[in-house]
Amino acid sequence: MAVTLIERLAPSPPQARPLMEKFVIEGGAQLSGTVVPAGNKNGALPILAASVLTTDEVVVRNVPRIRDVEAMLSILQGIGVRVERRNGHEVALQADALHEPAQVDAKQAEAIRASFLLAGPLLARNGEARMPPPGGDVIGRRRLDPHLDAFRAMGAEVETERDVVLRAPRGLRAGDVFMDEPSVMATENALLAAVRIPGATVIGNAACEPHVQDLARMLVKMGATIHGIGSNVLTVHGSADLHGCTHDIAPDHIEIGSFMALAGVTGGELRIKGCVSDDLRMIRLVFSRLGLHSELDGDDVFIPGGQTLVVQRDVGEFTAKVQDGPWPAFPADLTSIAIALATQSAGQVLIHEWMFENRMIFTDKLVNMGANITLCDPHRAIVYGPSRLRAERLESPDIRAGMAMLIAALCAEGRSEIGNIRQIDRGYERIDERLRELGARIERVATEPVPV
Numbered sequence: 001m002a003v004t005l006i007e008r009l010a011p012s013p014p015q016a017r018p019l020m021e022k023f024v025i026e027g028g029a030q031l032s033g034t035v036v037p038a039g040n041k042n043g044a045l046p047i048l049a050a051s052v053l054t055t056d057e058v059v060v061r062n063v064p065r066i067r068d069v070e071a072m073l074s075i076l077q078g079i080g081v082r083v084e085r086r087n088g089h090e091v092a093l094q095a096d097a098l099h100e101p102a103q104v105d106a107k108q109a110e111a112i113r114a115s116f117l118l119a120g121p122l123l124a125r126n127g128e129a130r131m132p133p134p135g136g137d138v139i140g141r142r143r144l145d146p147h148l149d150a151f152r153a154m155g156a157e158v159e160t161e162r163d164v165v166l167r168a169p170r171g172l173r174a175g176d177v178f179m180d181e182p183s184v185m186a187t188e189n190a191l192l193a194a195v196r197i198p199g200a201t202v203i204g205n206a207a208c209e210p211h212v213q214d215l216a217r218m219l220v221k222m223g224a225t226i227h228g229i230g231s232n233v234l235t236v237h238g239s240a241d242l243h244g245c246t247h248d249i250a251p252d253h254i255e256i257g258s259f260m261a262l263a264g265v266t267g268g269e270l271r272i273k274g275c276v277s278d279d280l281r282m283i284r285l286v287f288s289r290l291g292l293h294s295e296l297d298g299d300d301v302f303i304p305g306g307q308t309l310v311v312q313r314d315v316g317e318f319t320a321k322v323q324d325g326p327w328p329a330f331p332a333d334l335t336s337i338a339i340a341l342a343t344q345s346a347g348q349v350l351i352h353e354w355m356f357e358n359r360m361i362f363t364d365k366l367v368n369m370g371a372n373i374t375l376c377d378p379h380r381a382i383v384y385g386p387s388r389l390r391a392e393r394l395e396s397p398d399i400r401a402g403m404a405m406l407i408a409a410l411c412a413e414g415r416s417e418i419g420n421i422r423q424i425d426r427g428y429e430r431i432d433e434r435l436r437e438l439g440a441r442i443e444r445v446a447t448e449p450v451p452v
């Protein structure tokens with residue numbers, strides 16, 4: 001039964017899939033039409049982890065069909081959660097026979113950063129958790145300290161060997177948590193633990209990205225009281241008696257931003273259906289600085305076709321600057337995409353990604369394609385546009401760099417190849433099929449024989 005679920009969940013089943021695939025892209029086609037965004041990858045992962053908090057059934061809808069979700073569901077099954085795919089994007093989960101102790105498989109944990117999101121729910125429910133090191137994008141050092149500080153503030157003992165071992169034999173207690181930085185997953189882990197503790201836990205300097213808000217709204221449906229959703233101070237009144245719920249995952253603002261950039265660089269007219277316009281304010285603002293005009297039409301975002309992209313200089317004719325930051329600042333996960341967009345915009349822009357040390361290294365690949373980019377240091381790139389890009393053979397180092405390369409390949413002259421597309425499949429659902437529906441010339445090609 002477990003195998004059947006995973007087979008149905010993956011874009012195509014891993015057992016039957018070639019080990020390695022690449023995209024072959026013929027650039028130059030305009031991407032036009034209508035696209036519906038998938039559910040938020042970084043919302044789906046903590047929301048699925050929240051199923052561990054109750055013995056009741058939890059139904060999650062609008063679950064994106066991506067590799068990271070597939071990996072999270074395998075991990076959940078491995079610790080005894082029953083998982084049933086109801087239709088394409090709906091998953092029912094029930095943790096009424098959770099293993100005790102629940103041992104998260106080390107190999108599976110390595111597959112995704114978000115495996116560590118089970119630390120909070122397992123600690124809260126079982127009074128202990130042994131968490132193998134998580135994986136995820138290799139985009140720089142990724143600290144676990146704020147997660148562990150939060151658990152300590154709720155009374156847990158923490159040991160860090162190779163695994164992180166968390167213990168609260170007499171149960172967790174309501175605490176005063178103050179994040180040393182507004183870490184997204186640490187805030188989610190703190191929430192996931194605090195909602196099972198009676199009394200008031202305050203989480204200060206919390207992250208408030210749309211996916212953190214979405215998780216909090218789901219936890220409220222399960223019976224917790226949470227004040228301050230959307231702010232950087234969350235007050236949680238938990239309960240040991242959380243119940244099941246049905247929750248729809250909000251659309252992925254990072255995927256929406258990626259589609260906006262794709263339309264912009266190819267000159268297509270694109271309608272992105274069913275967005276949350278509040279989640280797009282900063283993205284639309286920054287993209288308009290890069291010359292890309294977008295309009296809101298109800299819940300849809302509309303990108304007019306045939307735009308001539310021109311970077312807006314700051315008042316006084318100073319060079320424009322794009323800098324990411326914790327929400328509501330421009331999302332770090334869109335900086336690579338902003339770089340690809342800027343290569344097609346007339347003018348000069350400094351893009352500053354200060355969170356991760358390795359995220360900008362991929363820009364040399366865009367330079368090989370003809371982009372004019374000066375990487376000043378690991379965090380700062382100056383992009384001069386527009387550049388006529390030419391086709392290249394590329395390897396995707398991480399999910400967002402992979403999407404940036406795809407954007408570049410779709411507007412380059414000639415036939416590009418992008419390898420290691422497992423990275424792109426981690427977070428973008430059936431991206432090749434959906435891009436083809438918009439007019440892209442893109443094929444998924446096996447590069448190694450299909451295993452038996």
Ligand SMILES: CC(=O)N[C@H]1[C@@H](OP(=O)(O)OP(=O)(O)OC[C@H]2O[C@@H](n3ccc(=O)[nH]c3=O)[C@H](O)[C@@H]2O)O[C@H](CO)[C@@H](O)[C@@H]1O
Nearest residue numbers: 042113114141142143181182183184185186326332333355
């Ligand atoms: C599964 C998931 O949800 N992954 C997202 C999550 O990862 P994740 O939760 O792992 O990322 P964090 O929010 O912890 O922050 C990322 C890095 O930036 C540093 N940092 C962060 C905030 C800050 O104010 N100061 C600071 O230095 C941290 O040390 C960390 O190394 O949030 C990141 C930042 O939005 C996104 O890129 C990831 O896609």
Ligand SMILES: C=C(OP(=O)(O)O)C(=O)O
Nearest residue numbers: 113114136137333399400
């Ligand atoms: C960095 C990302 O993912 P993760 O945190 O899961 O590695 C991302 O979604 O861009």
